[in-house]
Amino acid sequence: MKLFKFFVSKIFLRRIIPGISIILLICLSNYITFTAVRTVFSTYQGYQEIRGLNQDGNYIANLDPNSTIDFGAIELDKTTEVYNYLSSNFDYAFYVDGFMVSIPNRDDMEISLCYMNKAHYDLTQFNLSQGTGLTFDYRFDGNSEIPVLIGKGLSKTYPVGSTIDLEDPALGQEITLRVQGVLEQNAYHSNYYTLNSKSYYNYSIILPVNEEFLNHANLDLRVNGLMDIVILQTTNEKISDLRAVIQNTLGLKLNFFGQQDNNEYFNEYYFHSLKIVAVTSVILLLLITCLSVWNAMVSIRLMLKDLTINLLVGLSYSKLRKMFYSYFGILFLINLVIVFSITALNRYGCWLRKDTTFVTYGLFGLIGIDWLSLLAVVVTDIIIGVIVVECMLWRIKKVPISLGVLQ
């Protein structure tokens, strides 16, 4: 330890510029690796989630980019017509989120309400930590309780079997919800068209939407539901008819994308982007590795006299190798802690800002993809470390211990 301290303070860090350069290069490589790997993992998770919906014969709706919505011009009765048409002719998965309510809870979070029908619920397949799944055959008569699933963050305040009274913004009336089950921590929903972007259900209430509920819902819920609706097991012709009905009835121009369209979109946009992210990251990492090696060579050149004297008074190459690995191990560890801290600050920041849809559970809020990305950083560090250290030793061994070096 004494020797190691001596080498670090008196030799490795003696030359300030190469010393700081290598620390910065390692920091950069760690950050690039972490960001790239997390993006890839998160996109993969989103892709897996969307794969359940993106089946042959299914069509996912999306508002035409050139169409604008004027809620004031849409009549509630007209939406009823559209939903009647939908119910008569199609099976569809309905999902709307983003309606916020304030109910008492331990963390004083705003609560996000998510509405989904049975088809969407069946395709999503939530994992529960407590209770049972949603049922959709409840009566909606203003007095009965609606069974709901809640996120982990609400489970202490509202255990399974308890009730929640709130004014539902989608209904505009007081309702009573009965907690039927608790979602596993960090259950999420990916954005259909931004697969690496997620909303977490930790402070959400999942409400089952049946026909009766929908009939009582306001315009916002109905129109928003149409914009992300997934029509199941249908044909292109029937979709064309639906598109026309919606446009004629509500003035909304929706595009419906089938499996092939979606696959093409994912392939062209997402896989292409991911490829760019991956290739760019690999190129950057290679570049950083080369720069690190070059920097290490410069350091060796500057340290050559010191190292030669040490070798002449009995330093062995194996001891030197051990010290180089220890030194780089510590540098990598410091940088790993920095990346971890940045991630933890981001995650914990969501808790501080009470950002309902982004708060996550885990050590400092870090979740699975964060840990996997940190693991990827460790692997990259090991590879870069081995390359840099072995190159340094190769360089040192290449210059024979000689008095010529000293002179």
Next chain:
Amino acid sequence: MEPILNIENLTKVYGNVPNQTRALNGITFQVMPGEFLGIMGSSGSGKSTLLNCIATVIQPSSGSIVMGGKDLASLNGKSLANYRGKNIGYLFQNFELLDNLTGSENILLPTSLHNVSEKESRLRLKQLAEYLEITDVLNKFPMQMSGGQRQRVATARALILHPKMILADEPTGALDSKNAKNVMEKLSGLNRDDQATILMVTHDSNAASFCKRILFIQDGIIFHELRRGDESQREFYERILKVMAQLGGGSYNVL
């Protein structure tokens, strides 16, 4: 008594055919424990090459070097590092102290490399510093020391692990006559009082006169040997000068 160092038919050839230079051409000699041996010769005679072969800085082309019963050719890796650290102490012409370390840090460098305890290291440092009269420069950096002080600090570094042999390459080469004399007296004292075995390469006839035996090398071979016997240093010096005159070098050393 067994020799501490046994060199047999040592050769060293630099370069490739046809531009080869034979620096050592079959040198054989022995060094006994407690001996103070000088190697003299003109520039390019092969004396530094010989010292560097013993220090394992250079690999000989053929022949053997046996130190304490161990053939140096069989050493590698850790054992080679151990040999350099524990069996030999190297004194350089230009001292080769690390500029960013204080005197004591420079001296203690080998003890750090060879896991000598802090207490033991400090004890050895104190003894050597007192003997070499460098106590007052232990906390100074090399740039703040005189040439003589630097060489004595380097001597302490070479001695801190009690090596079997001290190899000195022109230890007075970068010193003025006063400091050179001082350093040589210290080396001589170490040999006389502590039975330290010293092998010194030098041009300097004055420095060489402190030795007990001198080997003269020319064109890679030993061409003459002087033993001091009961002679005074002055008488031995005179004899050295005569041999140097024969060699055609060293006239500038005549006082």
